[in-house]
Amino acid sequence: MGFIGKLFGNKEVAPAGDVAGRIVELFEKQTSVETVRVLPSRESCAPWESKLGGVPYLPPGFAFPRERREGREEVPLRFLAQLNFWEMPALEGFPTRGLAQFYVGNDEQYGMDYETLTAQKAFRVVFHEEVSTDAEQGEAPAMPEGEAPVAFPLEGEARLRFRLERTCMGGDDFRFDGLLLKFYNEVTGGKLRSLDRVPEGLLDEVYERVRCGGHRVGGYPSFSQLDPRAYHDYAREHTALLLQLASGVEGGVEVSWRGGGFCHFLARPDDLAAGDFAEVAYSWDCY
Numbered sequence: 001m002g003f004i005g006k007l008f009g010n011k012e013v014a015p016a017g018d019v020a021g022r023i024v025e026l027f028e029k030q031t032s033v034e035t036v037r038v039l040p041s042r043e044s045c046a047p048w049e050s051k052l053g054g055v056p057y058l059p060p061g062f063a064f065p066r067e068r069r070e071g072r073e074e075v076p077l078r079f080l081a082q083l084n085f086w087e088m089p090a091l092e093g094f095p096t097r098g099l100a101q102f103y104v105g106n107d108e109q110y111g112m113d114y115e116t117l118t119a120q121k122a123f124r125v126v127f128h129e130e131v132s133t134d135a136e137q138g139e140a141p142a143m144p145e146g147e148a149p150v151a152f153p154l155e156g157e158a159r160l161r162f163r164l165e166r167t168c169m170g171g172d173d174f175r176f177d178g179l180l181l182k183f184y185n186e187v188t189g190g191k192l193r194s195l196d197r198v199p200e201g202l203l204d205e206v207y208e209r210v211r212c213g214g215h216r217v218g219g220y221p222s223f224s225q226l227d228p229r230a231y232h233d234y235a236r237e238h239t240a241l242l243l244q245l246a247s248g249v250e251g252g253v254e255v256s257w258r259g260g261g262f263c264h265f266l267a268r269p270d271d272l273a274a275g276d277f278a279e280v281a282y283s284w285d286c287y
Contacts, residue, residue: 019187020205024168026183027210031169035212035219035241036089040158040253048099048131050084052245052253054157056101057082057131058138065103065124066141067111076141077103077111077124078152080263081160081243083217084131089164091218093240093269100277101126102243102265106143106150110263110284117228117235117281125242125265125277153245153263158253162217171207172223174230180206213262215255216244224261225285238266238281247286261286 040052048057056079058064066074082101090096103124105111111122143149169176180203181195195203213222221227221241229235242265247257257263263284271279 036217037163038215042252045159050160052158068121099128167212170212174227258286
């Protein structure tokens, strides 16, 4: 409930009818897009297949990503996941071939830079345009002596499979509240300028009915905290969800971002269409 609602007891009277349902219908009609649900299973897989953890695709001559440290020995990043786009249902604006890899830092923040989400110093997104299934695999470098691995969000290796779905914008998205106010006024004929005067129960019902969590590619991200794009202006153009990994157990595979929350890799649509992964924004949160 907003400040005005708290101060005056949220006196706005809910209009008759299923206002929440009609608002949800508008979200579904105006914001629904295709998304790919990512389905992990606890099984081994080939180096070039889509996976969480395990052994990444390491073609000959590949320079393994390392944390960039000034004046200090560079430490290898840790392999989080990879997506083989040949294996995925096609999504508009996404590659239809190649393999994207996600590496994160060996530190308490898993390489996330709170100030600059696109600074790929302690995380890296790598894209292999061509993938060979018969090339000899390289080897991942070992951690330097004295560099102990921190607790990781997942253990072992998990195969990833995919299912095409549709989803509308969820209540965590930084653009959601603006649309919610617009749709509320359309449905009720009101002229409210903020959500503070909207009945709290109605807001809760709308938020509950448009959730879109889980592991996924494309669509809209979910957050356990505030969407970081709300306060990082430079990241507001990063509207393409390259990968979301959610805390929980699915297919016998547990993922845990400090016990709960989500990890996101977000790209600008134009960059993604061009196969440019240099400015991907990376963040994770927890409850």
